[in-house]
Every structure is written in C-alpha cells, then in structure tokens.
Amino acid sequence: MATGYFPGCSLEGTAAEFDMSIRCLAQALDLELREIDDWNCCGASAAHQTNHLLGLALPARTIALAAAQGLEEIFAPCAACSNRLIAAQAEWLGDAGVRAEVERAIDMALPAAPVPVRNCIDFLLPHIEKIKTAVTRPLAGKKVACYYGCLLVRPPKVLAFDDPENPTSMETVAAATGAEPVAWGFRTECCGAAFAMSSTASVERLCERILVNAKAEGAHMVIVACPLCHANLDMRQPKGMALPVLYLTQLVGLAVGVAPKALGLKKHITPVAAAIA
Amino acid sequence: MARIGVFICWCGENIGRTVDCPKVAAEAGGFPGVVHAVDYKYMCSDPGQGMIKDAIKEKKLTGVVVAACSPRMHEPTFRRACAEAGLNPFLCEMANIREHCSWVHEEKGDATAKAVQLVRVMVEKVKRNEALFPIKVPVTKRALVIGGGIAGIQAALDIANGGQKVVLVEKEPSIGGHMAQLSETFPTLDCSQCILTPRMVEVAAHPNITLHTYAEVESVSGFIGNFDVKIRLKARSVDIKKCTGCGLCAQKCPQKKIPSEFDEGLGMRTAIYTPFAQAVPNKPVIDRAHCTKFLTGKCGVCQKVCPVGAVDYAQEDTFVEEKIGAIVVATGYRLYDFRNGEKDYGIEGYGEYGYGQYKDVIDGLQFERLASASGPTGGAILRPSDGKAPETVVFIKCVGSRDCAKGLSYCSKICCMYIAKHAMLYKHKVHHGTAYVFYMDIRAGGKNYDEFVRRAIEEDGAVYIRGRVSRIYTRGDKLIVAGADTLLGGAAGGRVEIEADMVVLATAMRPQYGIEALAQKLSIGYDEYGFLTEAHPKLRPVETNTAGIFLAGACQGVKDIPEAVGQASGAAAKVLGLFSSDQLEREPIVARVNQSQCVGCFYCEQVCPYHAIEREEKRDKAGNLIARVAKVNAGLCQGCGACVATCRSNSIDLDGFSEEQVFSEIGGLR
Amino acid sequence: MAMLLARKNLHALLRGAMEKKYRVVGPTRTAGIVLFAELSDPGALCLDELNTQNSIKEFFFPKSETLLTYTLGKKDVAIADDFAPPRTVLIGGRACDARSLVALDRLFGWDYKDKFYFKRREATCVITLACDRFDEACFCTSLGFGPRATEGSDILLVPAEGDAYIVEAVTDKGRALIAELEDVFTEGTPGAEKVAYPEKKFDLAAVKPWLERNFDHPIWKEEFLSCLGCGTCTYQCPMCHCFDIVDEGDIHGGARCKNWDSCQFALFTLHTSGHNPRPAQASRWRQRLRHKFVYYADKFGTEACVGCGRCIRNCPVRLSILDKLVLIGREAAAAPAPPAGAQPRGVTKRWRATTSIFRI
C-alpha cells in the first residue's frame, strides 16, 4: 500500500517543521511515504476563487500524477491542500462533463476510481495502535487543546471527515501520546487564515479568542494540523500570552522519542521548550 | 342493455377553460350504451345533482358517469345523489377531468381529447359495475385507548362517561404522561398537576374503565368493530392487589442512585419505585435493570420490609386478550434528543451546543422539573452542575425544529409558549436574574397566547433576541453563548456573546419511540417524521385510514394541552358515534373467491395483509374431502386486491375493481 | 411409356408453379422440425422426413379460421366476411394425408357445406408422394389402403428407379396443372417403382364390433392412465376435425373464429352445470377410438384414421393408438362376438365400485 506524499508549498516554506516532523515520524513508525514526483500547487485560496477550471485542474494534475505513479492514496498534510484535492476530485467524480473538461485542461487522463486523500489526522488515525506501542516518552499530564480550524472538517458534505461541529479525531490521536486533551469551545472556529496579510487586525482578534479560551480551559499547548492555523496562532499571540502551538505530528514525534530539534520545534515563534520539558 | 348517463362538469372555469365540455358531452353521447350526455357549470351543486337524479328517473339509467373532479373529492357526493334517485350508489363512477386533466394540461385540444377518453374509460367500466351493498358487521362496544397521557385520559373519560367500556393501556408504571411533569401551564400559569391528578384518580375509579399500566399492546388483529387485542402486562414484581402503596419498600431500597425518568435525570430514584407521589396507580414497580436482587441475586430488602408480602420477584410478563370495537391512539410525544442527535432518523444533532457534554445545558422538560414544586429542587431554579441559582439563563428556541440542515423541518409550535412561560417562571423565582431568549419568530397564535408572551417580555423583562446561536462553550464555570442578533445593524446582524449560567434548549416535539412499530401493528400510516397520519388533514383529522382507529394528541402532530384534549374528545365522540349502533356498514369493496375454480394453493392467504382468507373444505356426499379452497372473510377484507393479482387461475375477483371492469377500462383507451 | 418427373426437376416444377402465381406448400425444415408450410422458394422443400410434424389439414381447415369480423357501433354491429383463398399447390403429402381429404370432404359437406373448407379444396392442387419407406408408427396397410393409394390426390408421384417419379394425373385439376407446367415433365419408360409397404398389424374388421360391444371393459381402466390430456394427437391428426367457435375481441369489436378443439381436453364436454360426462382421460380416449372407428365409420363409411402415425410419434408419453388397436385386435380374437342381445352389464357395477384410479 504505497502512500503518495504531497507536501505542498507551505511545507516547503513557512511550515518546513511540519514537513520535518512528518518525515521523521514516518521513519519512526516506519510508514512508507513516496513523495509524488513533479507535484504542483494545489491552488488553495487563490485559484478556485479566480478561475474555477484552474481550481480543478491544479489538484487534478497532482492526483493524475499520483495515480500514474501507482500510488493508491495521497497524504496531503496541509489542510488547505487536502481540502482542495478532495473538493476538486468530488466535482469531476460526480460529473463526466467536468472530468472531460479537466482532462483536456491538464492533457492527462484522470483515474477512474477516486484516489483517497488523507489529511494529517486522517493519515495517523489508522496507525493509532502503532503509535501507542511506539510511545517512549508518554506526555502524561500535558493538557493539549486540539484545534481543527475550518479546512479540516468543512464543507462537511464534501470532506465527510469527522463531525464538523464537534470533531474528536485529533483528540484520539493526541490521547495516544498520553497527553490529555481538554474540552474547549473554539476547536472549529476560524483563525482568520487567508486574511493573515490583508486584515491582520481581524486575524489577531480571532486568534486571541481561540488562544484565550484554550488557556482558560487549562491547555499547556495548542495542537494543529494546518500550516495556516499554525502560522496565525503561533505568530499572533496576544500580549503576555505564550501558548505553544504544535503540529500534531510534532506532538506524536515527541512521544515516540524523536529529538525536538529534528521535529523543528526550534523554528516556532512562540517558544515550546518550557511546555514540553 | 346498459343505459348510461354521462354528466360533464365545467367546475366553473376550472375545467371549462381547458376542456371543451360540450364537445366531450357530444362525443360521450356517441359511445355505445350511453343514452344521456350533458354538461353543466357545477355538477356538485344542488341543481347539478338534481339533473343527475332526474335523468336517472326519466331515462331509466343503469349507470352514471360524472366527469368532474377527483373521485377522492366528490365520489361520495354523487353516489349519494344516485342513491337518492333510487340507483345503487356503486353504479356511479367519476372521470377525473380536473386534477388529472384540465388543471395539468394547457393545450385545449389535447385536454379535450384526453377528457373524452377518460370519460370513455369510465363509461366502459360502469357498464360492468354491479350493484353492491354495504357490508354489515357487528360492533363490540369496548374501546381501547393506547397511552395514558392527558389525551388518553381525556378520551378514556369521555368514552366512559358516554356509557361505554374502555380499556386504557399505559406503558409506564403510572398514567399522567408528560403533563404530570409540567410545573405551571401556559397561558394561565395554573399548576399542571393540580388540574391533572383529579382526572387521573377519576380514571382509576371509573367503573367503565379497565386500567392496565406498565403494559403494552402486543398485537392487534381484526377490523373495525371487531378487533382482537393482546396486551402485555409487564412484570411489576409487585402484586398490586396486595400492595397498599405504603412506600416502605422504596424508603428501604439500598439502590438509591438511579436517574429518575420522571425528573428527566435531574433527580434520583430507587430500584423499587413509584414514578412520582401522585402516581396512579400508586403502586411501585421494580426496575429489574437496576435492582441488586435481579443483578446479583442478593438483597431482597423490599420483600423483607413489605408488610403485606406484595413483592414477588418471580413475577413474569402476562397477557390479557380483549375484544375491542374501536381504538384510540394517544401515544403522545417525546423531546428531540439534542444530546445524541438522532442519526437513525438522519438527523445530525447539535455538536455546537456540546452534545450534552455541558451539564448546565438542559431541555424544556428538565426545566419544567426544576420549576416544579414536586421536582428535585422543590421548585427552586438551581443549575444541575453545582446547584447554584443561575444569574443568567439563555433560552434557545427551534432546536431540532425548523432546521432542515440539522433537525426537522416542521415547527414544534408549543416552544414559543413554554419558553415564554419558562422565562416568566425563572424571573418569578430569581428576581435579579436575566432571561435571554433566542428566537426565529414568535408564534403565539392562540387564545390569550400573544398576551402571555408580551407579559414575559414587557412585565417580566425577558430579553428576546431574534437570531440563532452558533456555539455554546465554557469559560470557567460559565457557558458562553455565541450567536447573532439579526435586529442589530449590519446585513449579517451583530454577533452577540452571552455569559450564561444555564442554557435551556427548546428541543422539538417528536412522536414517541416505537411509533412506527405500533403503526405497523395497527396498519395505520405515519409521515416522514413518524407522526401518525389522519384520514384527511382538514375534514377527518381524528380518523385514520384504517376504519375504527382514531388519533388523539401529539402522536398525530405537535399539540399543546388544549389541542390534545380537544382532539381526544373528538376521537371519543367518533368512538361513541361508532358504538351508537349495534351493527356498522362498510364499503363493500371486497374480494370474492370462485370456489369451483380455486385449486387451493393459498398464495392468496399468504399475501393477504388482513388474514381475510380462510380455508374451506369441500366434501363429496360421502363426506370425503375433495378439496380445500379459499374463502374471503368479507368482514376482514379491506379490498386491496393483492389476492386477486396473485391467483394464477384468477379464481378471485374484487368487487368494484373487477377483472372485467379493468380490462374494459383499458379497452376504453384504444 | 409413362409421364415422368426427374427428381432434379422437382424444384423446376415448384418454381413453375410459383411463377404461375401459385402459393406452394410443402414440407420444409423450421427450427429442427419438418413442417408443411408455404415455401418461400423451391429450395426450401425438404423431403428428408418420412412424414411432417403437422398434417395437411391446416391448409383446408386451419387451426384458427376467421369466419367474420365485427365492429361494435353505437347501436349497430358492422360485419365483414369476405373470403377468397389463394390458388395453391400442395406437394409432398403422403397417400395417408391425401386420403384424409376424401374423408374430410364427406364430413364438411355432409349437411351444411363448409364454404371455407371447400373453397380451399377447390383452390388447391394436391401432389402426393408415394412412400419409399415407413416406420414403426405407420399402419396405412392395416386400414385397407396403401402408400401409393391415389384417393384425395390430384397428382400422385411414385418414386421409381432412375431417380425419377412416375407421374399419375388423378383428377382433372391435376391434369390441368400438368398442362400448365408441362415442360418439367418428360415421357419415358419408367423404372421399377420404389414403394415400401408396412406390414398389416391388426384386423380392422374386428375392431369396430369389439368397440361397439365393449363400452365397459378392463382395457379402459388400465391402458390409458398415462394420458396427459393434451391435444397433440388430435391436432396433429389429419382426420380430427372438431372445432369450437369463439368470438374474440374487445369493447370495440373483434372476430368470430373457428378454432381447433380436442376431445382430449377436459373442457371439451364440460357442462355448464359443472358435470362432465367424460370425467377422465380414459373415457376421452374411449371416445377418440369409438369416434374414429365406430361413429364416423357408421356415418361416412370410412374410419376417421388414416394410419399416418403422427399421434404416436408426437405423444409426450408414447401412448400409441396402434398398440391399442393391436391389443383390441387380440382381445377380439380371444373373445369373439357373443350372440346379439347379450350385454355384459355386470362389469359396469364392479368398476364403478372400485377406487378412483379406475373411474372413467
């Protein structure tokens, strides 16, 4: 069962540590990941708003490549990427016309059967037992606030991943590390994502609400599975607040004994060291 | 030789506009066997019916075809008219040239041509109609009422007071239903139990009423006037004849931490218990699922302490069989389960309200228990988590109702009123507290209803916010209610966040669990939500499509108390009407077996949903068995015709829809 | 010197007839069986089988004949009954088939002259083929004629040495046809006839009296139980001629049809009352035999059986009329006719008393 790895642009830039943590976690749990050869941008946020066909064609090409390279599923860690891949695929699966148009656009044949696309949580879930056994540094006593944001669970009808209002999958994975997920209210609230540049103020307001509530519920750190969420929450912490924000893969990485450096924990703006000590 | 009269109705403009009625009449006049064909503005009017009656007499008609609206609309009307003119009503048929023709087609030529054919079809059918005569069946004058809530109680009392026998079946240990749980009732704020309990006692004492509590309807067979009902009396583990209801057993029961159903889980009860103080009968039952004796075999305290030795662990379910003439279904409602959602009904539920993970988010009935003097808090409004009096309470309406995305599309109707009542009761008990109400609309159409809501707002100062709540989450011991106030400026309205101590969800009214199964047993219909369907939404609201079975209360649709009581009395009146004669007449659309052709494979017996097929043995003079053949019990037969279509040798036919009639109808379409 | 038809000219003969606008009917193979049917072209003729599945009667007395059609009007009924059969050459029948026509002529012309039957007879020229072989079901010789008998034929073709048929013009109709198609025939010295005669299997003379004498006899109880009651024997029989007249149609009108019927059907004698004078297959078989060898013989001076054997070959349970006739012949020989007047009444009571297996 070969899994195609689709890092996407974020993981080569702002979210490099996400990529690092994934690669060494995969090694630790010995999960085979084959990076899709010649993958391209998923077109998140920009493309599908400017040109619909483009918004379909970009994911299409990557998926077609994966299929052509004999990959049975795609692991797209970036929530925006997985979201786009799934959404786009859903469109041509339901409509032969669209499929034809897209195939013309990319000048490649799309796989007849849907190629399963997994987000970060979805990718780890099946290996939960493996993780439990691999845990060498149980994170007992660490209270974590699992944060989903919007892209992982919405639109529910298309993604069909977990409960959009009250998801629990990330908690399940986090709990496997021995950490203790807290019940809090902002797990699926928007972090401002795409407005990071255009409307910093509102992003700050949104992030504040999220972080404040997480802290209020006693969380020692916030766990995310999306580069955009991470960037926003890690970067835009309100005055006097220093609540570390970790990628789920980093959390698991720690538990299974990967060195913090290897997980890129040093790259974060909000220092992590204290929280994980 | 047939002498058929054809009457084409214009229905004013309704048919006349798209169908050339005079032309249809003219064409019909040319059909073989038609001796009279006319058209007229309103056939259903007095003069219209008069034309039919006169023609029957003058032209000696042997059959009548009225081409007008749907037979489902006016067939009874015209058949009655024919009967009045001395023609057997079943020699009258209707051609539907309105609903099936003039209203759905635009091109006049097409519509007219189609109308002509539809008339021809009915002419050919009616030529082969036979005079039929209503079937008389005897009536057992004993009614069964299913459900001992206020609707069931009302129906039972009305029937009993009308001098007829009633069997009342309630699945809980006591009658009273949800009304017994309520604190005060809108719009008068009089104490629910004070007005209900006397009725409960009256039921228990009534000579005409046999009461079976902690019992369920096991099976129903038979038909109007002659139902055979089997009732399961669940093992109470207490001999109610011996039991004096002293309550000692409950006091001594060591198993005290069972969430009380009656208190909606806000209070606790013992394993041997009477649901509430004024229960009728006031006799306990043992909840075997929680009783130590039944779980571990040890204990047995209640038996030891019972002064009259009424406790009987060996008791088993028993059955009683009753002959019943009419049935009133009054199984009532339950509340939408916002905690678990209702996935089996394809309903998502409310994750954003925490799926019940927050103790202080409760539903309407729980609030009733908090507000009730007989409740777990003795009527003090204290929040479940820590027993503090909530300073701020948020009421959210339309939870699970009017919400196609997450819940049910219908309006739960009574919530506007009870939420207003709740806000009011809260303010009366926590004077300095604030009551916020999130609403979509205020629906207070009822006598003194709107006035009542205004009082809640204007006199008791409940804060009404028009909008929905998008999320409830906790901050410390507070509940943060985040929503929108659509009356605040801005297209999207304004976001509001309220820091509340308690949230009350006005969850939708739903039919009781198991309603579908019961409906199957009774072979009556139910809608997509499980509400039982009435025979006609306007004109036959308390009858079902199965003769002799009536509906009362919330099992048929969302109702408040006065409506439920009103419908219950209506159902009771229907039952009394039915019982006013010793025999009753049924439409004679029934199957008949040609026994000389029947080969007795009894496929018919297997497809008949009413067990109307019986076996009859044919013997020769010497008494030797020649053959076993089928026979239709006309009393049981509802005339569906499944047997007819199943019979290979076609030895069964259906009166009113016979083989010959249908073939000729098809012929009419050549 | 005789008139000859070279075997190779057989097709020429048919082609000639077709060119002369005759409908040509003969044995042809369809779906694995050989049937009398209209021939699309001479090549379709198939003489492999000794005998066809169906008999030629359906070209004179079809399985379903429309006597008239009607249309139901407002008051009146409109009737149409024009009838003109096509000129036909019917080739490939056997002597037994041809003989059946003679017998049928008597039946259909006896009191009321059946116009449909006779118009077809007149319009049809029957060219018969004498048999050069027979099988175990054949018994024409037992009925007092043979495979080269001429009755009923208009032309008889007798296979002879030298790959030719000796042509015998039997009737004027036959001669006329020969004249019409003369160039296919030749004059010549015929070779020896190749005609095969089945042996005689029972004594016909004994059958009728025995049947008359033994309305009640153990044979009836025991020999016919396996009969399924289908109409195969009677429908394939060239002589069976029972029919039923039914109106078929819908509310608009329809047709009055004369359809084959069979004495082997339970319905054949079922009374409206529900009583059936022939309650069992055995009694229907007895009727079949007595009709063929007693009643018909009495009325028309010949048996209503030509020994073609179709009923035997086609019976689903191999219930053979020949076997039964042989059996009856034996019975007759064993118990010769008693002096007139004496009737074995007692038998009747005994079998009525026994169980239903034997009730006929």
Place this chain on the structure above:
Amino acid sequence: MIEQLRQRARELLGEGKVALVIGHGRGSSPQATFPVFITKADAVDRLVFNPFCRNNLAVYLTRKDIMPKGAVGLVARPEEVRSVAVLVQEQQFDADRVVLIGVACAEPGKEGAACEMLKGRTLKELEAEVAERLKGRDPAQDVAARVKELEAMTPEQRLAFWEKEFSRCIRCYACRQACPMCYCERCIVEKNQPQWIPSSARPLGNYFWNVIRAFHLAGRCIGCGACARACPMGIPLDLLNAKVAREVKESFAYEAGFDHEVPPPMASFRTDDEQEFIK
C-alpha cells in the same frame, strides 16, 4: 439398481403402504420408456429405469381421476423430488400422501450413464440429498447458454424471434399438460369472461399464452423441461422458464423445489428487495 427399485415398489404395494406406484415402464426400445401405474406387487417387473426416463411423473399426482384415496409410491428422480416439494409447498397434498422412491442418473439422456437409488426416504431428506447432488453443476447449461444468446439481442430482435417461434404454436397445451405445476382446475387461458388470453392460435394469443404460462411458473418451475419436450412444434419453452427461474434466483436468492417448508417467493417479500428499476 433396477432390482432395488422394484423391491421397494414390491414392499410398498405388498405391505399396503401405497395403493399405486407410478414409475417408468419398458417401451419398444430403451429410449421409448413411458409412465406406468402399478397396483399389484407382482406387476413391479414392468418398472424400468434408465437415462432416457425423462417424463416428469409428478404431473400425475394432482390428477383427480388417477389419484386413489390412499398413498402413492412415486419413482422420483431429482425432478420429481423437487416437483413434489413445490406441490406440497403449495398445499396440493400432504407430504405423507406420496412415498418417494428416489432414483437418479449421473447423466440423464446419455446412453449407458450410471443410475442409482437415492438414499433419502422422506421428502425433507430427499430435498437435501438432491440439493447436494445438484450443487455446483447446472443440469441445463445448454439452455442457459441459449438464454444468454437471446439476451444479447435487441428487444426488437427477441420479439421477432419469439414471434416466429410462437407462430408454430397450435395451442394443444401439451406444455401445460406435461407440467406438474400446471394443476389449475381451470387454466387462465380457458377464462373467457372476461377473456384473458385469446384462445385462437394467432400471434397475439400465442404470445400472451406463452408469456403468462412462463410467468405463472415464476419461483415454481424446477426446470425439468417437460414442457419443451412435450411441444410437438418444437417451441423452446424451456428458455422462458429458465430465464424466469434465473431472475428469481438472482433477485430473491430462491430456487424452487429444495424446501417445501419456506413460503413461495411470489407469495412473500423482503422489505429490502431490489427496486433499482422503480423510479
């Protein structure tokens, strides 16, 4: 084997367990066996059995003029066993009215194929035994193959095909009379008020008759092929039956004649029966 068969018959008749044994009798050739009815123990030698015994003897079990009051012994090939199962299932007689003498041939119709007695005595045992024997092997593959051929055609072509086949039908009803399941007192084709099926041997009536006949065998036909063999005009009626039987099997997972205790498929239903074809 034949001796065992005769011995069983002899016992049954001798001990008065049955009043009549129905079996196959010797004809002029091995190919030409025919049904025989034996009432005396000393006449059992008339019984034979070989691969050419193809008549479905169960057809006689519903013939009122043949059936005695007592029990009947029936020489029962798998075809008869299954037929009896259906007849009992359809209440035509009680299982104890018929004593089955189970026989079977390895390859029916094949010269010299091995024949043997079946072990089962009761109907239930024989049902199971026959089901076991038939498991995996489809006795009528040729038929199935021809059904597939037809299915490959367009509806128009099929209609033309059947039109031609049915045109030969002479309405002799040999198909019906040879079929054990056609036990109706008054066949539907004889119903004339109103007339169901035109009785004239014409295209419409022939089409109706043959289609309805096949439909009336839905979930009942056990595929013995008696109808097709009986047809004097060589109409492949078994194709229609086979098609219907296959649809019943695929749609309702039911095959006729293996269990007389279950309800017949056409008189029962499952709430989750397929319905893709319903809009």
Place this chain on the structure above:
Amino acid sequence: METTTAEFEPKIIAFLCNWCTYAGADLAGTSRLKYPANIRAIRLTCTGRIEPMFLLKAFQEGADAVLVSGCHPGDCHYTSGNYHARRRWTVFRKLLEFSGIDPRRVLFSWVSAAEGRKWSELVAEITAQVRALGPFTSFERIVKA
C-alpha cells in the same frame, strides 16, 4: 422513422394505486403543475391489485408504454401490497424484456400522495423518453396479425 417520431404522440397507460400515486397526481392538479397530456391513468385500489395481464392488455390496446405507480415501500395503505407488487414486477419486467418488449416501455415508480411535483416531472420525463422511442409498431404487428 424520424419523420414519424417527430410528430408522434405516444400513448402511455398508467395504473395507479388509489392512495398514493393517484392522490399524488391529484395534488399535481391542485398545484396546477403542468405535464404532457399523453398519460392516461387507470385507478386501482393498490399496486398489489395490478396484474401482469393489465400491462399486456394495455399493449394490446395500443399503448406505447405502460406505467405502474404506487406508494413508497412502507407506506402502502394496505401495509404490504406494494412489496408483493415489487416482486411481481421484478420478475415480470425481465420476462417481458426477454420476450421482446423494450424495458423502456415498461415503467415503474413510487409516487406518494405528497409528491405532486415528482408526478408531473415523472410524466414529462417518460413522455419524452417514449416519444424518442417512437411508436410500438413491432407489437402492433402482433396485435393486428
């Protein structure tokens, strides 16, 4: 053929159960939903009453297609009529198809008393479909013969 199908108006004979589809068609009427006039409805008690012979007779009388419609599963006024009907049609339509009747001329649907819209859309849809198929000449040939 094209020319004939062009102005060809199909005749569709529908057998409806009284409680659901007939009522649904009534609702379509009361809602004034328009649909083609090619459909001719015959009202029966229940789909369970509808015999295969009705369909054959309909074709005999010149129907270009037949429609059988009744209550959705579970909603039968007589509790189980439609379930039995469903089995009957499962087999019979296959038999018809096998004996040469184009399945696109033998149609089935569940239309409830509340589905007036579904009814009007259904009729429009099948009318178009059958119009495209053209007249059922091959069967007419058999009828006329």
